[in-house]
Amino acid sequence: MCRVAGRLMSHGLGVLSTLMLAGCFAGPGETPTALLVGDGLWGEYVVSDARHPTALALAADGRVFYTEKDTGSIRVVAAGELLAEPFATVPVNSAGQRGLLGIALHPDFDDNGRVYAFYTRSDTGQATTDVRAVVDNRVVYFEADGNVAAGGEIFVASLPAGAGTTRIGGRIAFAADGTLLVTLGDLGDTTGAASPTAPVGKILRYNDDGSIPADNPTADSPVYARGLRDPRGLCVDPASGVPLMIDRNADGHYEEINRVLPGRDFGWPAVVGIADSPEELEYAATHADYADPLRQTGTNNLGLVGGSFNPSTRYGPNVQLNYFYGERHTRRVRYSAMNTARDGFTSNALFAHYFPSDITDVAFTPAGTLYVACEDAVLRVVPTP
Numbered sequence: 001m002c003r004v005a006g007r008l009m010s011h012g013l014g015v016l017s018t019l020m021l022a023g024c025f026a027g028p029g030e031t032p033t034a035l036l037v038g039d040g041l042w043g044e045y046v047v048s049d050a051r052h053p054t055a056l057a058l059a060a061d062g063r064v065f066y067t068e069k070d071t072g073s074i075r076v077v078a079a080g081e082l083l084a085e086p087f088a089t090v091p092v093n094s095a096g097q098r099g100l101l102g103i104a105l106h107p108d109f110d111d112n113g114r115v116y117a118f119y120t121r122s123d124t125g126q127a128t129t130d131v132r133a134v135v136d137n138r139v140v141y142f143e144a145d146g147n148v149a150a151g152g153e154i155f156v157a158s159l160p161a162g163a164g165t166t167r168i169g170g171r172i173a174f175a176a177d178g179t180l181l182v183t184l185g186d187l188g189d190t191t192g193a194a195s196p197t198a199p200v201g202k203i204l205r206y207n208d209d210g211s212i213p214a215d216n217p218t219a220d221s222p223v224y225a226r227g228l229r230d231p232r233g234l235c236v237d238p239a240s241g242v243p244l245m246i247d248r249n250a251d252g253h254y255e256e257i258n259r260v261l262p263g264r265d266f267g268w269p270a271v272v273g274i275a276d277s278p279e280e281l282e283y284a285a286t287h288a289d290y291a292d293p294l295r296q297t298g299t300n301n302l303g304l305v306g307g308s309f310n311p312s313t314r315y316g317p318n319v320q321l322n323y324f325y326g327e328r329h330t331r332r333v334r335y336s337a338m339n340t341a342r343d344g345f346t347s348n349a350l351f352a353h354y355f356p357s358d359i360t361d362v363a364f365t366p367a368g369t370l371y372v373a374c375e376d377a378v379l380r381v382v383p384t385p
Contacts, residue, residue: 031045031048032045032048032356034382035354035355035356035379036354037352037353037354037355037381038350038351038352038353038381040383040384041315041351041352041381041382041383041384042381042382042383042384043352043354043355043372043379043380043381044379044380044381044382045377045378045379046064046077046080046082046371046377046378046379046380047066047075047077047082047377047378048377049376049377050066050068050075050373050374050375050376050377050378051068051070051071051376052068052069052070052099052360052375052376053066053067053068053069053075053360053361053373053374053375053378054066054067054068054069054099054100054101054102054170054360054361054373055067055101055102055103055170055171055360055361055373056103056361056362056363056371056373056378057103057104057105057115057363058105058363058364058365058366058371059105059109060109060110060365060366060367061110062078062079062365063076063077063078063147064076064077064078064371064378065087065103065105065115066103066361066373066378067100067101067102067103067117067119068100069092069094069099069100069101070092070094070099070127070129071089071092071100071127072089072090072091072092072094072099072100072119072127073086073087073088073089073100074086074087074088074089074100074103074115074117074142074149075087076147077378078147083147085147085148086148087115087142087144087147087148087149088115088117088142088148088149088153090117090119090121090140090153091121091122091124091125091126091127092119092120092121092122092127092128093120093121093122093123093127093128093129093130093131093133093134093161094120094127094128094129095128095129095130095131095134095165096131096164096165096166097165097166097167097168098120098134098137098161098165098168099119099120100117100118100119100120101118101119101120101168101169101170101171102116102117102118102119102139102170102171102172102182102183103115103116103117103118103172104116104172104173104174104180105174106141106174106208107174107178109144112143113143113144113145113150114141114142114143114144114208115141115142115143115144115149116139116140116141116156116172116180117139117140117141117142117153117172118137118138118139118170118171118172118182119137119138119140119170120134120136120137120138120161120168121134121135121136121137121138121161122134122135123135131163131165134161135161136158136159136160136161137158137159137160137161137168137170137184138155138156138157138158138159139156139157139159139172139180139182139206139210140153140154140155140156141153141154141156141208142154155210156180156206156208156209156210157182157204157206157210157222159182159184159199159204160184160187160199160200161187162187162188162189162200164187164188166185166187166188166230167185167186167187167188167229167230168184168185168187168230169183169184169185169228169230169231169232170183170184170185171183171231171232171233171234171245172234173234173235173236173243174208174236175205175236175241175243176236176238176241177241178208179205179206179207179208179213180205180206180207180208181203181204181205181224181234181236181243181260182203182204182205182206182222183202183203183204183228183231183234183245184199184200184201184202184204184228184231185200185201185228185229185230185231186200186201186228186229186230186268187200189201190229190268190269193226193227193228193229193268193269194226194227194268194269194270195226196218196223196226197218197221197223199222199223201226201227201228201229201268202222202223202224202225202226202228203223203224203225203226203228203231203234203243203245203260204222204223204224205222205223205224205262206222215262216262217262217263224260224262224263225260225261225262225263225264225265225266226264226265226266227264227265227266227267227268227270227271227290228245228247228266228268229247229248229249229250229268229269230247230248230249231245231246231247231248232246232247232248232303232304232305232306232328233245233246233304233305233306233307233325233361234246234307235306235307235308235309235323236309237309237323237338237342238309238311238321239309239321239338239342240342240343242259242260242261242342242343243259243260244257244258244259244260244294244307244323245257245258245260245307246258246304246305246306246307246325247266247268247293248303248304249268249272249273250272253272253273253299254272254273254274254296254297254298254299255296255297255301255302255303255304256273256293256295256296256297257293257294257295257296257304257307257323257325257336257345258291258293258294259291259293259294259343261291263289264289264290264291265287265289265290265291266290266291266293267280267283267284267287267290267291270283271283271284271290273293273296274292274293274296275290275292294343294344294345295336295345295348301329302327302328302329302330303327303328303329303330303358303359304325304326304327304328305325305326305327305328305359305360305361305362306324306325306326306359306360306361306362306363306373307323307324307325307362308323308324308325308362308363308364308370309321309322309323309324309364310322310324310335310364310368310370311364311366311367311368312364312367312368313368314367314368314369314383315351315368315370315381315383319335319337319351321338322335322336322337322338323335323336323338323345324351324362324364324370325362326359326360326361326362326372327359328358328359328360329358330353331353331354331355331356331357331358331359331374332350332351332352332353332355332359333350333351333352333353333355333359333362333370333372333381334348334349334350334351335348335349335351336348336349352370352372352381355372355374355377355379356374356376356377356379357374357375357376357377358374358375359372359373359374360373360374360375361373369381369382
């Protein structure tokens, strides 16, 4: 802790928290001082000069993998240090919201070393912002050889890219049964989002090799759930095995946290948030697979993002197995307790705030440490001893 902060400790945390909004100033090449981000909680910098990280994947051996949206690089933090050589780099089209957007470790990562990623592929063979230079959105995996990939990407699935550069989605996660869940936004195609067959506006489900699971809702189709606009978070409840998904509606409208079961219809564009208008209630009544979100925000555009379940009591017994997520624009992390049936929330509370820039993802290690990715940094949250 810097000397000024140390002197202010004796004057109360109110003064200190004001000082620590941006940390103490660090010299060139120095790691900034930890931030006070909550009552007895500190945000320690893991990477202080990150280049637009979009998603985190945390290994049981302590390594942190994260994706860089614009460079197409998967980076690795090992033994607390950002490694100079990327794990892998893909030829990414990063126009608008396109880019390297999702990452997940295979459930058997310790044995097979597979790191999965979702990205928008450039047709130039290198990173570009040219809107026209695009092949597809795709899911691939790499096999680790230590802290670098053993070879090139191994193809899993190709998804449309479209002409637009917004509402991409791109979050991926492994389900409890080992299948791979992939979110794809509507890419501006609201008709496609409502279609039961078009891939846009969907949660898609694959086997780990890209084949279609035999028990998907529709035979020979990867579509698992529909009616999404702009999914920004995906994770699986370890207690129930059911995924939760964040969907972002149009600016100034509701954002949703949804519980994902096979065949569900989340209503976009006919329903925004919880069905409550006459038109929305009619849609819900005439579509048996429609499901209201577990929670909707107000109309203040918080930018919900990420999502991860707390596996441990490191931050106290009352928040174990609670659902944590980020608020991108307020730079806060909140958490929600679930009911006994694990099909609804019973409370929602602030966990941490004062992060240095907009939050892009949150994730827990298997041992229970929370990591937070921001636009220009990656931090871990630690309790005061």
